[in-house]
Amino acid sequence: MTVTTIGFDADDTLWHNETVFRLTQERFASLLADHADTDHLMDRLMAAERRNLDHYGFGIKGFVLSMIETAIEVTEGRVPAGIIAQLLEEGREMLCHPVDLLPGAEDCVRSLAETHRLVLITKGDLLDQERKLALSGLGDLFDGIEIVSNKTPAIYTRAFEMHGDGAARALMVGNSMKSDVIPAIEAGAWGVFCPSEIQWALEAAPAPEAAPRYRRIETLALLPGLIASL
Template identity: 50%
Template sequence: MTRPALRPRLIGLDADDTLWHNEPLFRMTHARFDALLQPWADAATVASHLAAVERRNLSTYGYGAKGFTLSMLETALDLSHREVPGAVLHEILSAGRELMRHPMEPLPGVAEALPRLAAIAPLVLVTKGDLFHQETKLAASGLGAFFHGVEIVSEKTADTYRRVAARHGVAPEATLMAGNSVRSDILPALDAGCRAVLIPYPLVWAHEAAEVPQDHPRFSQCDSLAALADWLEALPQAGA
């Protein structure tokens, strides 16, 4: 791992699959959806069609459980040639509602790592998705008190990270972003001039998959937020 010279002055953290489990919940809902559509298509066909519908709908519905539910409904109508019974549509809506209401389960060690990170630099939650759902998940997690700010955005781009840094009065080069998605948390943060740390999660949504920029001088990887805290605590403070 290439160590930056100094501690960051602002730390951005992703939410889903960085602070708490998220992708497993979507996959469980997907499996339930597969079973509901068995009369019309096999699991591989359902997965392929749903992925295409989701990609097409991202610019309209954005990210999150609500958009996923609408895409499941559209997929069911498509694959059944509009013959899917109302009872099945009701079950799909119920699956989406349960996904929205599922209890938040912070990842192991997160609650212990956040105060350590907050002692190094102010923490800002930078997450994308439905505003209401992300706010609800943060409140349910009990982790909100550790964050100096919360940024819920429709997409994570280089401009997103530049704006976040500017709002908190910190230059991009003094800002560090950490998360599990190479596509959303790493590449655009590097493009903005920030440092970026990948915290891998075992499951990755296909839309978030991207090549890891192994040789980038501002890129690092840690196994967990606790490991990130260990690393940053060993660095000198700015101005020291």
């Protein structure tokens, strides 16, 4: 069946995102260097992020709260107020960070917008994702925008029915096997994995190699050609 609708992930598919988090983690490690070594601190931070996802969701605000929680833990409740203030400032800087498009992203989206319905399907904080989309210059190219708390087969089913001809005639591309590829395939769409330079550990999952509708590309520049071959 011809693909008529294409879903795009946003963070680390269209623009850099995880690099901003990694820079903040480095500053976090520097601030807490007198209280914990970097590896131990990062392990504790990852554990905090994992258990807080159901409470805070995805995005910068939840990340900052997890850093503060980790700082309290590793200092046994004695973290200086100045460090807490600095972590809050780091979060504000993240929320103001410029949007840096990934190579080939703009050309890919503009090209496919001429022939297909495009839907942005992304997780994260509503205000931050809206800000990044506006700054990206790509917003007007999408026929639909879905900013969701999580990505599940039901989310993809609804999005592709609302903005297209259903999941069977849709394709989802993104850098997360766990969120962008597997649930889209389970909904009946094509799932295309486009790996990012830095992968967040909580988004990793084995590739569904046996799935007939699974594909992998190394750059978005290859997406139009892949779609034409399906």
